[in-house]
Each structure stands twice: as structure tokens, then as C-alpha cells.
Amino acid sequence: MKRIIISEEAKADIRAIPRHIAMNILLAIHRLAEHGSGNVKEIEGK
Numbered sequence: 001m002k003r004i005i006i007s008e009e010a011k012a013d014i015r016a017i018p019r020h021i022a023m024n025i026l027l028a029i030h031r032l033a034e035h036g037s038g039n040v041k042e043i044e045g046k
Helices: 008-015 019-035
Strands: none
Touching: 008 019
């Protein structure tokens, strides 16, 4: 399993969106860390 570090800014952003959407995002991040699966794109310029 990969280690995922979520910045304080990202945590605040997640708290600011509707709970069901935030949970979908967090579940997708967990699935990516655990299995490497998902439709993931690298963020350009980072």
C-alpha cells in the first residue's frame, strides 16, 4: 500500500464540499493507494 499525505489545504477543501462527494474522492484515493487502480491523471505543472 502506498502512503498518501494530504495537505492541510487539501483537507480544508475536502471539508468544504458535500460529504457524499468528499467520501467518493477519499474512497478513490484509498483504492489508488491500496491497489493502484483508478482513472488517474498527473496534475500538469506539478
